[in-house]
Amino acid sequence: MIRINRQKLALTSALLAVAALTASSLPAQASSDPGVTATSIKLGITVPMTGIASPGYNKIPGAMKAYFDYVNDNGGVNGRKITLVIKDDQYIPTTAVAKANELILKDKVFALVGTLGTASTKAISASTQLAKRGIPSLFVNTGFSGFADAKAYPTTFSILPSYQMEAKIMGKYLKEKYADKKLALIYQDDDFGRDALAGFKQAGITFGTYIPYASGSQSLPATGAGWISALKASGTEVTVLFGVSSASTAALANAYAAQFKTQWVLGSVGGDATTIAATNKAYVGFLYGAKGFSFAPAPTDATDEYIKLFQSIYAAAQPTQTFDNNVVAGMSNAFLAVQALKAAGSDLTRAGLIKTIEAKGASFANPFLTPLGYSASAHIGATGYWIGTYDPTGALKPDGGKYTVYTTDSGNGPVVESSYKRPAMPAKGLPN
């Protein structure tokens, strides 16, 4: 009797589940690409809004939305208003795939934009078959160079220069500037750091001390102190930090605690002075004189026309949030997306958008200070870095008073000083 009941229950619960699965019916398919009407474009982003990787990154969608709203208030893109659907992926690849599927299949977005994290981006691309379906994945936020490969990822466009490029440029700089000094490298022991190691090797740089750390362990209480202890013991004079910003904070906080002076060289990912300064003003003193690498204008540079515009848009949209590197990243991403959509013309299709970026992407207006590398074979965004020094207020100022840009590739190409000059911002910061 009992067993039968249990069985019945099992069957009922199963049927209930099936009913739940069928509950939403299939909407009618339109003939043109999904997510576009005469008056609207729908874009989707998966990003860690909660979870351990979210602090900082969870400002990106807000920044993007602020810029899209600004564009919408000024007439939109070819008469279409942009909506951004935001999904929280918690930085977990399985969740990212589930959310990307919701974006593609339920929300019917026209394109993905700003996907964050290498593992998540890879999983989304493979599982949802972006390439086969022709769904554009615009401007993924990861420094993994693989996404720039148009053969492997024909519909995906990267935006950041690769970690390897950064390490190559940094390596050349270290060689010229600090050849006779004792060097040390603190790096995250995963793909992020591995790419950097490869870049440094190409640049012919070897460090006296290598300090790898497991992703996440920078938040343990002893980690930063351990690094400083090791740096001290090896008599390090120049310390390169190629990690996330919580690692930079841990390093600077503990250098402060140990009163350990070194010439810091911060990579672009972890070199967000705004975040470090917000943690504790005392650390800013330790940042003073540190070298920093970036491809975008510094968020503190109010003389930059893009930064000025972004600051005013963001202040109106998110008055309680501080304006930092994450905001600049989100806004730049949104700007480039709008520029691409604008350039694709009023007859907007997915294939057309991809073709447009491949054909005209290299000449798109954008906030970055380095040239864009988009072409039919390479889907690479920014291709270089400028080098600066942190001033006593924690602002990164370009060395020599003006932005000098170095470019390179993710392969064996040389590092060259570029004569690139960023085109003037379009009127009101609205791409044309």
Place this chain on the structure above:
Amino acid sequence: MIQFFNMLLIGIGAGSIYALMAIAMVLVWRSTRVINFAQAAMALLSTYIGFELVQKTGNFWIALPLAMALGALLSSLIEIIFIRTLIKHSTSGPVAGIVPIIATLGLLGFIRATIGFIWGNQNVQIPAPLSKIGFKVGTETIALSPMNLLVLLTVIGMVIVLGYIFQRTNLGLSLRASAYAPEIAQLAGVRVGAIRTLGWAIAGAAGAAAGLLQTVNGTGALSPDSLEFSLLLTFGFIAAVIGGLESLPGAVLGALVLGIVLAVVQIYISGTLVFIVAFVLLLVVLLIRPQGFIGVKAGRRA
């Protein structure tokens, strides 16, 4: 030599943070036989309360005891409203082993989401009340700052006070009796319910101290998703398990061993191994002594 000395100090500094959390977990385990995974969220909430108090009063030394008191209150409310109902419904069978764990995980998520609702998902900052610059020995700045010292002294003070209560007072006797043999304790006139609540209250206070001190001792940044608190929870729990779960000195010992071992690995071997080493350490300790450093050999579980 100085590096070795510093390494010990770094390990002890980290260990004392884990110890505060481990103490809280041991107190809850002893009073109700529940592994409280919500401890991290409760500590986080108390720390946010501490943040508000620091904002309002501008004084950390007022905020810390108040946050601890509110942490104790919060913890006892959770015991009264939540844990009592839970224990009433699932005292035996396989559910008794896992349901409390799942329940506290649910509580963990609930409190964390509530914190997100109230304070948002961005960082807030709590300034440190004491200098974080290490003391000077000769010309050398050592890895021990006034702030580290405060954490260490808090741990030592807590162990002494709690040890005294547990070993030397009637209250301590009741606490132990209610944990080991609630029915008999009840018959002997011990108000088991109230005593259990007290155990939770003390744990809440210890957790609040752990959260607030770890935050100001670290970078000062606080967010509902902060990795520091997840790590505090897991490493505090690992320390408590190594120590034997039953004993406060065991918890502190386990925490210090964990802190020092991780510091050794970090400085002399490789920082990439810390998480796997924590597992191996736990496994090795438990295989040699399944009841932890200072644990009572588990009898037949009812």
Place this chain on the structure above:
Amino acid sequence: MLKKHPLLGFIFFGLVLFLVSNRVDELRVFQGATVAVYVIAIASIILLTGYSGQVSLGHGALLAIGGYAAALSRNHWGVPVWLAFCIAALAAALGGYLLGLAAARLSGPYLAGTTLALAIGLPSIANQFSILGGEQGLAFDIGLPPAFLGADFTQYKWFFWIASLAALIVIYWLRNVMNSRYGRSWKAVRSNDVAAELAGINVGRNKVLAFTVSAGLAGLAGALLAMTISTVSPGAFPLTLSFSLATGAVLSGITTLGGVMIGAVTLVAIPEIVDSALSRFQSSDVVANNLPGLLVSALLILTVLFVPNGPVEQLRTRQEHRVTQ
């Protein structure tokens, strides 16, 4: 008829699933595949905890072993898909056997602590060996669906078929195991290990066996999970996965396989339902970010407080009550 012949019941249910998969849209098919994967993973926890009384908070790590084993064997040896899944189950079972040897010596909270530490420690190994592909992980491509299924047959439907078939086989097999000598010994060990020992059951060996079988199923689930996201990476097996699976097991009812679908469906459906509900309102970031977590946690708390044995067991007890009255 179905009552007397459970196998027919399972076949019938399989047919229903097959028909349904042709009727619903792609997103539901994908979610269905995820549900099937969770069914296996949750069943493995129910087997371990509900039937042998051991607690694991680190099943995510065992899923990871399965996922990596499947991807490695397929990428390096080019084994057929079904073999990759078998290898996944075997590799994880081996891991589970070793863990079980340690586990048999540990009681409740000590075992919980050990498995928790494993869930944190294991994924970081992926960065130690380049063959494991680091943070970005490895590709795991099971290939296109066979041509005879037609050009319209989508990849997700293929995933759904494979995962559902695996889930049906696993549950049917487990159901039989539970009614066998092994199942009875496990239950005896669970309810009273001293009495079981007296009755001539080797408690230690039974616990290890339960851990091994549970781990094997977890490994299969891990490989299937890797299939649904076509990759395997350390980030796909975070501590939250282990916690979600334990949660799903409790929602399903830890002592019976009968409700295993409930937990799996809940884990997949709740986030989406909350998401859809929220998208109808102009909700602020704070609400959108925190409401899903709040609701899932609240549901979990209510379940453990009021139906700690799970809804199925609850109904059964009530029915028993009525019968005795």
